[in-house]
Amino acid sequence: MQTIAIANHKGGTGKTATTHNLGVVLAREYAQRVLLVNADPQASLTGTCGVQDEMSPNEAAGRTRFLKQIFSLAEVLGGAKPGHVPLRDVLVDLGANLWICPGDTALVAAAQGLSARLQRETVLKKILATVEQNFDVCLIDCPPDQGLLTINALCAAHAVIVPAQPTAQDLRGLLLFIETVKSIQTEINPSLLFLGILLTFYDARLRHHHDQVQCIAEAGLTILPVAIGRSVRVAEAAGACQSVFTYARHHPEAQHYVALAQFVCERLNLAYPIQARVEENQTIAPEEMRP
Ligand SMILES: Nc1ncnc2c1ncn2[C@@H]1O[C@H](COP(=O)(O)OP(=O)(O)O)[C@@H](O)[C@H]1O
Numbered sequence: 001m002q003t004i005a006i007a008n009h010k011g012g013t014g015k016t017a018t019t020h021n022l023g024v025v026l027a028r029e030y031a032q033r034v035l036l037v038n039a040d041p042q043a044s045l046t047g048t049c050g051v052q053d054e055m056s057p058n059e060a061a062g063r064t065r066f067l068k069q070i071f072s073l074a075e076v077l078g079g080a081k082p083g084h085v086p087l088r089d090v091l092v093d094l095g096a097n098l099w100i101c102p103g104d105t106a107l108v109a110a111a112q113g114l115s116a117r118l119q120r121e122t123v124l125k126k127i128l129a130t131v132e133q134n135f136d137v138c139l140i141d142c143p144p145d146q147g148l149l150t151i152n153a154l155c156a157a158h159a160v161i162v163p164a165q166p167t168a169q170d171l172r173g174l175l176l177f178i179e180t181v182k183s184i185q186t187e188i189n190p191s192l193l194f195l196g197i198l199l200t201f202y203d204a205r206l207r208h209h210h211d212q213v214q215c216i217a218e219a220g221l222t223i224l225p226v227a228i229g230r231s232v233r234v235a236e237a238a239g240a241c242q243s244v245f246t247y248a249r250h251h252p253e254a255q256h257y258v259a260l261a262q263f264v265c266e267r268l269n270l271a272y273p274i275q276a277r278v279e280e281n282q283t284i285a286p287e288e289m290r291p
């Protein structure tokens with residue numbers, strides 16, 4: 001299992017959208033068994049995947065899955081003491097090769113408790129090791145901070161993608177975050193591969209964006225060969241609990257996520273059958289993983 005952290009300490013840079021859309025495309029178009037991990041207490045990824053812990057009757061008619069999700073990543077991580085629930089017990093099967101470890105606001109307390117633990121930076125890494133035979137790819141959606149959840153994700157990951165908007169304000173914060181990634185590489189996880197910065201909300205016609213991309217390149221930072229543009233379809237899809245790929249398959253942004261998935265497969269040597277396509281309700285995850 002190759003684990004990729006999707007991280008940036010700034011909010012609103014497209015981390016959750018990247019995790020979800022990249023995960024769906026890897027699962028459907030590249031036949032990877034994908035585990036999404038919601039490590040952000042805001043739980044946007046869990047909601048976007050249609051997993052809710054409670055639901056009012058009015059919501060029942062929508063696309064929200066009615067799942068009585070009692071536990072999340074918080075109970076698996078634990079706090080000052082190790083968690084009491086195994087990871088495989090909280091996983092939700094989203095169909096078509098995709099699974100999620102949900103998150104919720106209990107992750108705030110879990111992260112505070114973790115600070116009292118021995119080897120607190122590598123708790124998530126040990127937890128993910130318990131399912132590494134069951135998945136090909138794990139994508140971790142990080143919170144918008146540099147706290148222990150993000151640090152755990154970076155310590156558990158083989159690679160990191162940093163989604164960033166090409167604006168002057170974002171660039172300052174971006175450089176600080178890259179310093180954190182370098183510290184993790186030096187101190188704890190030397191094999192962590194910085195895949196690169198994923199430009200999001202990118203508009204090649206804007207001079208401002210063009211200038212910022214130049215600045216990022218001059219700072220010596222790798223920029224991924226695929227950029228994601230701003231499109232209302234991406235936001236609409238998230239609102240409809242779908243990926244842009246399933247919502248508007250032929251939209252340019254959906255195809256950009258396909259290109260990103262192909263880049264990731266090639267860079268991380270993920271084997272995929274040519275013309276693999278996994279349809280709804282089809283899954284190749286092992287039987288014993290099904291709830
Ligand atoms: N390419 C895009 N075009 C338009 N809206 C987007 C795009 N990517 C994300 N969004 C929307 O922007 C908001 C922030 O994105 P999100 O992925 O949640 O960022 P983060 O996880 O970094 O905070 C969300 O409402 C999301 O639906």
Ligand SMILES: [Mg+2]
Binds near residue numbers: 016017040044141142
């Ligand atoms: Mg998010």
